[in-house]
Amino acid sequence: MLILGTDANAYYLARCYHECYGEKAHLLGHSFLPFTGYSDILTVTYDQSIWEEQGFLNALLKQKEILGKQPTVVISSNETYAGFLSRNRSFLTEKGFLFNYPDPELLDSLMYKEQFYRTYQDSVIDLPETYYYDCSKEEPLPEALPFPLVVKPSNVILYNHLSFAGKNKIYKLNNREELEATMQNIKNGGYDDCLILQKFIDGDDSYLFDAVAYCDRNGKVCFLSFAQIGLQEQTRSMVGNAAVLINGYNQFGQTKEVTDRLRTFLEQIGYRGFAEFDLKYDRDDGKFKVLEINARQGRSSYYLTPLGCNLIQILVEDLVHHRSPDYRLLEEKLLLSFVPRGIIKRYIKNGDYRKEALKLWQKRVHPLCYAADRNKKRKLYLIKRHLRYYRDYRQSYWRVD
DSSP states (O other): OEEEOOSHHHHHHHHHHHHHHSSOEEEEESSOOHHHHSOSSEEEEEOTTTTSHHHHHHHHHHHHHHHOSSOEEEEESSHHHHHHHHHTHHHHHHTTEEOOOOOHHHHHHHHSHHHHHHHTTTSSSBOOOEEEEETTSOOOOOSOOOSSEEEEESOHHHHHTOOOTTOOSSEEEOSHHHHHHHHHHHHHTTOOSEEEEEEOOOSOGGGEEEEEEEEOTTSOEEEEEOEEEEEEOOSTTTTTSEEEEEETOOTTOOHHHHHHHHHHHHHHHTOOEEEEEEEEEETTTTEEEEEEEESSOOTTGGGGTTTTOOHHHHHHHHHTTOOOOOOEEEOOOEEEESSOHHHHHHHOOOHHHHHHHHHTGGGOBOTTOOTTOOOHHHHHHHHHHHHHHHHHHHTOSOOOO
8 A cells, every 4th residue: 555645634544544454554755744754553755756747756666666566556645646646547557556546637627726617617516606817917807706705726736836925725805905915926926827716605614515425446436425514724724624524414405416416427527536525505596516626535534434434445445356335325423523622612603513513522533543553752743733723713814704
């Protein structure tokens, strides 16, 4: 087993492997991150060349020499490495690597946000009201924009490799002056691709939903989750990631109708591998709008494992043994939380949701807290991270009334 990345996503994948097979997974990453650097359930190799495609391929071949001649199942924690795998499918398959990702054209149509919204605007899924701005050109903004607006990069890979003052993962802007200043700052920071401008869908974090699917090597959807989010992360680089969610809980109804549409969408486009949908319920028209689709499992997707769908086991069964289960909608109620109980009590605005989360608290899952991982540095790191959430939420720049 080879996991690409060293972030929280990579850690819980290693946890899935360890839970299922009782062995250490091998990780290949660009640089040290404490999520995986402080762990006794995995081994990790660092190689700073893997953000470039040829360096990535060279590093994989070195890993293959270590792992041996038997087929090596590979999974990535981010889109960059997923793209490299997809574009080099024939070469890597010949070298004994097994993985499940869409072909490059389909991957790009999901990964680059402008392509995604333009390509699938007439599909079976509902999308937000969207506008586009090309930062490589000096052109005027559209006149009639619906404020407040959410602004985010189309090219996430390019944007993630930039560093500049005031950089946010997502921006919520209330007027034209804020928009113009923000866009100029983004352009000055080196971003020269398309920006996505979307009408902000009203509602606090409990209007957000997470759905995770796996499509086997033949493009058949094996399972789908549907979880209502209670809180998202609050730091500038992490807004948009779920911090609290409850699978099998939906205050707005339509779960089967929405998940049937997501399933149909994936099978119609011929998708393969894990996919994560970010959705928000729009009370203006009663529709669940798909904000984006990640062509991979998400940062919080570990919750599928305690629901009976160990992500690594599903992948190995499909790619190695050519076995995949019949379709299943994961309806069991389960709470996942990265944050302390005090954060839930203080910051979840939706009273009924807050009560449900607290009721489920004793049986919650935390992707990073694994009893079998006894690394002492890890335990100290998790305590500090746990306490830091109080500062993050108190100082948050992201406010939604």
